[in-house]
Each structure stands twice: as C-alpha cells, then as structure tokens.
Amino acid sequence: MVHHRHHEKLEKVLETFKEDGEKRRYNDVSFREKTLILLEKGFKTFWSYKGWIALDIIGTVVIVALYYYVSFIVSASEVEKAGYGADFFTFALIGIAFQQYTYSSIQVFSHEIRYEQENGTLEAVLSTRTEFPTFLIGVALLSFIYATYFLICSFLVAFIFFDPFITTNIFSLLSVLVLIFLSILAHICIGITSVGIIMKIKEGDPLIWLFGWLTLLLSGIYYPLGLLPLYLIPIALLLPLTYALDGIRLCLIDLPSGSETLLSPQVFNDVLALLIFITIMLPLSLKVFRWGFDEARKEGTLHAY
Amino acid sequence: MRTDELLALFREKERTALHGNINQITSVLNARLKIFLSYKIWMLVELLNSVVSIAVYYFFGVMVESEKLEAAGYGTSYLSFALIGIASQTFLWTCVARIAFVLRVELQEGTFEALNATRLKIHNFLFGQSLSGFILSMWFFTSAMLSGIFVLSASLTLTPETIITSIIIIILMILAHIGIGFIAAGGVLILKRGDPIVAVFAVLTQFLSGVLFPLEVLPPELEAVAKALPFTYALRSLRFALLTERPISDPTIIHDIIFCGIFAIALIPLGIWFFGKAHNYAKTRGTTGHY
Numbered sequence: 011m012v013h014h015r016h017h018e019k020l021e022k023v024l025e026t027f028k029e030d031g032e033k034r035r036y037n038d039v040s041f042r043e044k045t046l047i048l049l050e051k052g053f054k055t056f057w058s059y060k061g062w063i064a065l066d067i068i069g070t071v072v073i074v075a076l077y078y079y080v081s082f083i084v085s086a087s088e089v090e091k092a093g094y095g096a097d098f099f100t101f102a103l104i105g106i107a108f109q110q111y112t113y114s115s116i117q118v119f120s121h122e123i124r125y126e127q128e129n130g131t132l133e134a135v136l137s138t139r140t141e142f143p144t145f146l147i148g149v150a151l152l153s154f155i156y157a158t159y160f161l162i163c164s165f166l167v168a169f170i171f172f173d174p175f176i177t178t179n180i181f182s183l184l185s186v187l188v189l190i191f192l193s194i195l196a197h198i199c200i201g202i203t204s205v206g207i208i209m210k211i212k213e214g215d216p217l218i219w220l221f222g223w224l225t226l227l228l229s230g231i232y233y234p235l236g237l238l239p240l241y242l243i244p245i246a247l248l249l250p251l252t253y254a255l256d257g258i259r260l261c262l263i264d265l266p267s268g269s270e271t272l273l274s275p276q277v278f279n280d281v282l283a284l285l286i287f288i289t290i291m292l293p294l295s296l297k298v299f300r301w302g303f304d305e306a307r308k309e310g311t312l313h314a315y
Numbered sequence: 316m317r318t319d320e321l322l323a324l325f326r327e328k329e330r331t332a333l334h335g336n337i338n339q340i341t342s343v344l345n346a347r348l349k350i351f352l353s354y355k356i357w358m359l360v361e362l363l364n365s366v367v368s369i370a371v372y373y374f375f376g377v378m379v380e381s382e383k384l385e386a387a388g389y390g391t392s393y394l395s396f397a398l399i400g401i402a403s404q405t406f407l408w409t410c411v412a413r414i415a416f417v418l419r420v421e422l423q424e425g426t427f428e429a430l431n432a433t434r435l436k437i438h439n440f441l442f443g444q445s446l447s448g449f450i451l452s453m454w455f456f457t458s459a460m461l462s463g464i465f466v467l468s469a470s471l472t473l474t475p476e477t478i479i480t481s482i483i484i485i486i487l488m489i490l491a492h493i494g495i496g497f498i499a500a501g502g503v504l505i506l507k508r509g510d511p512i513v514a515v516f517a518v519l520t521q522f523l524s525g526v527l528f529p530l531e532v533l534p535p536e537l538e539a540v541a542k543a544l545p546f547t548y549a550l551r552s553l554r555f556a557l558l559t560e561r562p563i564s565d566p567t568i569i570h571d572i573i574f575c576g577i578f579a580i581a582l583i584p585l586g587i588w589f590f591g592k593a594h595n596y597a598k599t600r601g602t603t604g605h606y
Binding site: 061062064065068069072075076079080082083084085086087088089098219223226227231232233237238 | 360371375383393514529533
C-alpha cells in the first residue's frame with residue numbers, strides 16, 4: 011500500500027518535469043523562427059530610440075552634402091586617371107556609402123556580443139537551447155537591414171539633391187549586387203574573427219581597430235590608390251574593400267565608355283580576389299571563433315567583459 | 316576628553332565660500348581624471364583614430380585645388396586647413412558632449428543620486444566635469460596637431476604670438492559652446508535618453524562651419540546659417556592665426572572673438588539655469604537614480 015502511494019507520488023513528480031505539448035513546441039522552434047524572434051526583439055529596442063533614428067537620417071544627409079561641397083575644391087583629374095570618370099562627388103559617394111555599409115558588417119557581431127556581455131544577458135541566452143550562431147545571426151540581422159536602409163538613403167539623398175553619375179544598366183546593377191554580397195561575406199569573416207578574440211581577451215576590439223584604420227587609409231575610399239606611395243600599395247591589396255570598391259565603382263559609375271559588368275576583366279579580377287579572401291578567411295575565422303568561445307566557456311567568463 | 320573638545324572634532328573647518336567651491340570643483344575633476352587615466356588603451360585608440368583621420372587628408376589634399384583655398388585666404392596647404400578643422404571640431408564636441416555623457420553614466424550606474432546626497436553644489440559638479448572634458452579634449456587636440464605637424468609635415472605658423480592667439484580663441488570657442496553642453500545634460504536628466512542636442516549641433520557644425528571646405532563654396536542661404544554658428548568664427552580665426560600668421564589685433568579676429576564672447580555670455584547662464592531646472596525636476600520626481 012505504502013509502496014503504491016510512493017510510486018504514485020514519484021509519477022506525479024516525474025509528470026511535473028515532463029515537457030508538455032506547448033513546451034515541446036517551444037523547444038522545437040526552428041532556426042527561422044528564432045531568428046525572427048531575435049529580429050523582432052532588436053526592432054522593438056531600436057524603435058524605442060526614434061530620436062536617434064532621426065539623427066542618423068540627418069547625419070546621412072549631412073555626410074553626402076559635405077562631400078558634395080568638398081568636390082567644389084577638388085580636381086577630378088586623379089579620379090579620372092584611375093578610370094572612375096570625371097566626377098569626384100560620385101567617386102566619394104560610393105566610397106563613403108559602401109565603407110560604412112561594410113564596416114557595419116565587421117562591427118555588428120562584436121558590438122552585439124559586447125552589448126550582451128555588458129548587460130549580463132549573453133550567458134542567460136546561451137544557457138537556453140538557442141545555438142550561438144543562431145543567436146549571432148539573429149542579433150546581426152537588424153543591423154544589416156538598418157545598414158542597407160542607410161545605404162539606400164545615401165543614394166536617394168544624392169539622387170534628389172546632387173545628381174551623381176550613376177548607371178541605369180541592369181547588368182551593371184546586378185554585378186554590383188554580387189560585389190556587395192562578396193564584400194559583406196569577406197568582412198563578416200573579419201567580424202567573426204574579432205568576436206573570437208574579444209571572447210578570449212575581453213578588452214576592446216584590437217582587430218577591428220587595426221582593420222578599420224588600414225581600410226580608411228588605404229582602400230581608396232576618399233582618393234584613388236594611385237595617390238598612395240608605392241610601399242603602401244601591397245597592404246592596400248590585402249584589404250577586401252580595395253577590390254570591392256574598385257569593382258562597385260566600375261560597375262556603378264556612368265562612365266563615358268559605359269559602366270562595366272562582371273564580364274569585364276578588371277571587375278572579374280576584383281571578384282576573384284574577394285573569393286580568394288573569403289576562401290582563406292572563412293575557415294580561419296570560424297576556427298578563431300570556436301577557440302575563443304571554448305576558452306570563454308572553459309574559464310566561465312562568457313558573461314564577463 | 317571634555318565635551319567641547321569632542322564637539323570640535325566633529326565640527327567642520329570653517330571655509331570661505333570660494334574655497335569650498337574650488338575644493339568641490341577640483342574633487343570632481345580629480346575623480347574624473349583618475350577614471351580617464353585608468354582607460355589607457357581607450358585613450359591610445361582615440362588618439363590613433365584622430366591621427367588616421369588626419370592622415371586621410373594628407374593623401375586627399377593632393378587632389379585639392381590649392382588656388383581655391385588660397386582665394387578664401389587660408390594659404391595653400393589643404394592638409395593644414397583640414398588639420399585645424401578636424402582637430403578643433405573634435406576638441407569642441409569631445410569637451411561639450413562630455414558633460415551629458417558623464418551624467419548619463421552616473422545615472423546608469425546609480426552614482427548620481429549618491430552625489431546628490433552629498434553637499435556638492437550642482438554648478439560645481441558641472442564646472443568640474445567641464446574642466447575634465449577640457450583637459451581630455453586638450454590632450455587629443457594637442458596630440459593630433461603635433462602628429463599633423465611632425466609626422467605629416469603640416470605647415471602651421473607656430474610663434475609665441477600665434478600660439479597665444481590660438482589659446483585665447485580655443486578658450487572662447489569652448490565657452491561659447493559649453494552652455495549647449497549644460498542644456499544637453501539637463502535634457503538627459505529629464506528625458507533619460509542620450510543627448511541628441513549635442514549630436515545635432517556637432518553634425519551641423521561639421522557641415523556648415525567649414526571643417527573640410529571654405530564657406531565660399533556654400534550657396535548663400537546655407538552660408539547665412541553658417542554665419543549664425545559661433546564655431547564658424549572660432550575656426551576662421553584659428554585658421555587665420557595658424558595659417559596666415561594674423562595677429563590678435565587683426566580686425567577679423569577681434570570681430571570673431573567678440574562674437575564668441577557674446578555667445579558665451581548668453582549661453583552659459585542659460586545652460587546653468589536650464590540644468591538647475593532639470594535637476595529640480597528630477598529631484599522632485601525622485602528620478603535622479605533612474606535611467
């Protein structure tokens with residue numbers, strides 16, 4: 011009799027721990043759903059800062075306008091010599107807009123990880139059944155959408171007020187999309203490597219700092235590479251943005267000879283260089299990331315920054 | 316021990332009001348400087364950031380048509396022109412934005428309420444923070460200028476007279492804008508959000524005050540807006556002093572100094588008044604510990 015009562019109690023206890031249908035459904039949440047949940051969470055936070063969104067829009071207009079007026083004191087001869095047409099403003103617009111876009115793809119992972127670490131929410135999220143890569147993609151997605159929105163905004167502002175020389179050739183525009191995709195992929199590799207390093211050293215963002223400085227100075231955002239001294243050219247040629255910007259400019263600028271496409275040898279070489287960069291860096295970045303993640307878990311410092 | 320001896324131990328030393336104020340300001344300054352110095356990597360990174368930004372204009376300057384710069388009265392070196400523009404703009408907004416930034420950190424960490432419970436006067440808190448912001452910005456400004464001069468060979472005229480003129484202009488430039496910093500800090504206390512006021516001013520001055528191009532290239536309607544901003548005048552005088560060796564007695568420089576002075580006289584009391592009101596607002600609602 012007593013034994014039977016004990017058995018009943020045990021059954022009840024076990025029942026309590028058993029997942030009900032609803033819980034099971036929750037645990038079976040797909041990758042797509044989790045990503046959308048994270049995106050929704052990010053959007054809610056983002057939307058609560060409407061003042062900052064307005065400021066970002068003003069900032070975009072100002073940056074575009076700034077270089078429009080700078081173009082009045084700049085001679086376009088160096089830009090023309092490099093094969094990018096005779097309009098400095100169009101050259102600078104593409105450089106600045108795409109540099110900001112690709113930079114956000116480097117920064118987004120480390121920024122989000124640091125934010126979650128500082129707020130102590132990273133360890134809580136990772137103790138759930140959400141995989142780290144799912145979490146990373148989910149939190150990064152909003153930043154990409156936002157960066158894309160600003161890229162479009164920059165070009166819209168330029169079109170409405172400053173009349174840049176941009177092509178309407180559909181094949182050139184499709185080639186630009188391929189180059190943007192490859193450029194983001196190349197820069198994501200740097201972002202993932204940086205997250206691996208941050209999780210281990212917990213101090214700053216050394217890789218992104220270095221990469222950011224080199225890119226700003228050497229990849230031809232504000233001036234053609236021909237203005238750099240010869241000894242800096244090899245470093246410039248190691249940076250993916252150098253190739254991305256060259257290809258995007260050749261395809262997007264309405265040149266007197268017509269805009270280029272992926273089929274032109276120079277753009278094809280840029281694509282090839284980006285592919286080589288991705289082939290080398292992608293496995294390497296995943297290795298560094300795995301190392302940093304494992305080290306942080308071993309040391310129990312996933313939450314710390 | 317006699318009772319009066321015991322009471323004397325607890326009695327505060329008599330201090331004049333001035334001594335008390337100076338003591339409070341230097342205490343706030345000391346606390347902030349200790350925090351700055353503990354972030355050595357951050358300071359180094361920020362410094363390298365400004366050096367790289369200036370180096371960009373070293374190469375960029377090759378494309379600039381120097382005759383257009385010369386026609387505006389700023390000499391022929393675009394690097395020197397941009398160096399002064401970028402360094403002073405960074406200096407100004409690092410200094411002015413600092414007050415609201417620090418206040419936000421104090422609110423987030425819950426230390427502002429603790430400060431309120433002490434006898435610290437709120438205007439001493441403001442001036443101590445401003446002074447620490449000024450010292451920090453001065454470090455960045457000096458380092459950026461020295462890197463520009465010695466690493467990138469920017470051609471600035473550095474004589475005792477131009478240096479003194481520049482220091483006077485810089486101090487007036489900060490005083491003309493610091494009121495905006497106080498208003499922004501007040502905004503943080505009320506709204507519990509970041510400070511959009513400083514950000515809007517920073518963006519506007521970057522564009523309209525001629526940081527990267529002479530004002531002459533702007534259309535007349537935008538030039539009129541630019542002429543209402545004190546930074547436009549401070550930057551013009553700073554460039555005239557350091558690029559073309561104009562003395563402090565130069566009519567344009569005197570005009571610009573007076574203009575910045577008027578802004579300082581108008582905005583500092585307004586800023587202190589607004590911050591005081593915001594502080595009272597937060598205190599009466601018991602929100603000095605929230606963010």
